[in-house]
Amino acid sequence: MNAITVRKHIARTILSRLTTWLAAILACYFCHSLHPALAAPGSWTRKADMPMAFDGHASCEVDGILYVMGGHKDPGIYTQLGTLFAYDPQTDSWTRKTDMPTARRFPTACAVDGIIYVIGGGGWFDPTSSAVEAYDPRTDTWVTKTPMPTARFALSASAAGGIIYAIGGIKGLAGSPQFLATVEAYDPTTDQWTRKTSLPKAVFDGVANAVNGLIYVFFQKETFAYDRETDRWTTKARIPTLSLNSLFTTSSEVDGIVYLFGGASDDGWTTYDLAVAYDPVQNKFTAKRKIPVACEAAAAATINGKIYHSGGANQDPIIRPVGAVYYDSLWVFDPQGGVTPQISGLTIESLNSVRLAWQGEAGRLYGVKSTPNAAKGPWARVIFSTGTNSILATNALVEATWAVPSGDTQRFFQVLEAN
Numbered sequence: 001m002n003a004i005t006v007r008k009h010i011a012r013t014i015l016s017r018l019t020t021w022l023a024a025i026l027a028c029y030f031c032h033s034l035h036p037a038l039a040a041p042g043s044w045t046r047k048a049d050m051p052m053a054f055d056g057h058a059s060c061e062v063d064g065i066l067y068v069m070g071g072h073k074d075p076g077i078y079t080q081l082g083t084l085f086a087y088d089p090q091t092d093s094w095t096r097k098t099d100m101p102t103a104r105r106f107p108t109a110c111a112v113d114g115i116i117y118v119i120g121g122g123g124w125f126d127p128t129s130s131a132v133e134a135y136d137p138r139t140d141t142w143v144t145k146t147p148m149p150t151a152r153f154a155l156s157a158s159a160a161g162g163i164i165y166a167i168g169g170i171k172g173l174a175g176s177p178q179f180l181a182t183v184e185a186y187d188p189t190t191d192q193w194t195r196k197t198s199l200p201k202a203v204f205d206g207v208a209n210a211v212n213g214l215i216y217v218f219f220q221k222e223t224f225a226y227d228r229e230t231d232r233w234t235t236k237a238r239i240p241t242l243s244l245n246s247l248f249t250t251s252s253e254v255d256g257i258v259y260l261f262g263g264a265s266d267d268g269w270t271t272y273d274l275a276v277a278y279d280p281v282q283n284k285f286t287a288k289r290k291i292p293v294a295c296e297a298a299a300a301a302t303i304n305g306k307i308y309h310s311g312g313a314n315q316d317p318i319i320r321p322v323g324a325v326y327y328d329s330l331w332v333f334d335p336q337g338g339v340t341p342q343i344s345g346l347t348i349e350s351l352n353s354v355r356l357a358w359q360g361e362a363g364r365l366y367g368v369k370s371t372p373n374a375a376k377g378p379w380a381r382v383i384f385s386t387g388t389n390s391i392l393a394t395n396a397l398v399e400a401t402w403a404v405p406s407g408d409t410q411r412f413f414q415v416l417e418a419n
Helices: 022-032
Strands: 043-047 058-062 065-069 084-088 093-096 108-112 115-123 126-136 141-144 156-160 163-171 178-187 192-196 207-211 214-219 222-227 232-235 250-254 257-261 275-279 284-288 299-303 306-310 330-334 342-350 353-359 365-371 397-403 412-417
Touching: 058 108, 058 115, 058 306, 065 115, 065 299, 065 306, 108 156, 108 163, 115 163, 156 214, 163 214, 207 250, 207 257, 214 257, 250 306, 257 306, 342 412, 353 412, 365 397
Parallel strands: 058 299, 156 207, 250 299
Antiparallel strands: 043 330, 058 065, 065 084, 084 093, 108 115, 115 126, 126 141, 156 163, 163 178, 178 192, 207 214, 214 222, 222 232, 250 257, 257 275, 275 284, 299 306, 306 330, 342 353, 353 397, 365 412
């Protein structure tokens, strides 16, 4: 029995009007049938703002410290940055570090053995870069490495087995872009590059994450997995329709689950505040708690089981420069945070009225969908006795009453988070 996928779905619980005890049984079933990290909706916490606002940057974690480098600022001017900032979660503070030798927007970065490698960047209004520069946090110094064979920006990268895989991207300036399916592998120990099997299609502004030796790439609505041992790509589950689009999306991995945040539509006119989690074992996506602000071209890295989501913009500053705002915010996503609604009881108040109770989270809005037939539907939002289709939780126990057709012999309910 699978949960129905909806844009704001958190959990599905089926209730019979005549068998209220079924609520607790099925509520428990749906929670425990998920990966432990997917049982909670997740929670967001605001941390100390960055020293400046920008997007199109990269980030990495080394020894529990978040490093944020490159990007651009000033909508309409698009000044490329060579800045490097370090954030310490223990003190909730930022420190300026030595700038990169090459200022660039839309680079990618990976850490291997405590060294950060910043690769590629530039583009649209500046020459595309093939630069590879290595940063040692212990000495706060940069070293120039062998350039990437294919100069590009808006590429993604992931490290697995001590090797960095540079994937896809864009080559050329605005007006004559070349979208790439190119994959090249960099070995930090030999400072050498090797060509690998290309992606099934050109991928740009996507994201890549390594899980259990495989590299997963998310682009638009598609998911690809790369096996380093066989040098082969396979196609995986598509990102759900009523969800984000993986373009300028931010991602990071925690305990074998990949989390995707925000991003933009293919035409660049829509920026998302949505979040989804991808479980490679089940090859399945699950909706998670939304980002507090719609955001694209941010960067993220995982530190001690939490994802640090930095910067970004409220809309594409190239396509929509009027009203574009760069963020200096740092948000932390806890995959184990938040409360998943679980049905705790149902009362038949009359022949055409029921009262549902569920465990929620104070300060959040909830709604309920209902249908007399779970297989055929249709599912429809119920109108509560208050005259609204959502209710604000004032404490952990949420209760709501609404009317149902008196002729029903059974009815199915789905609790939604409406925020």
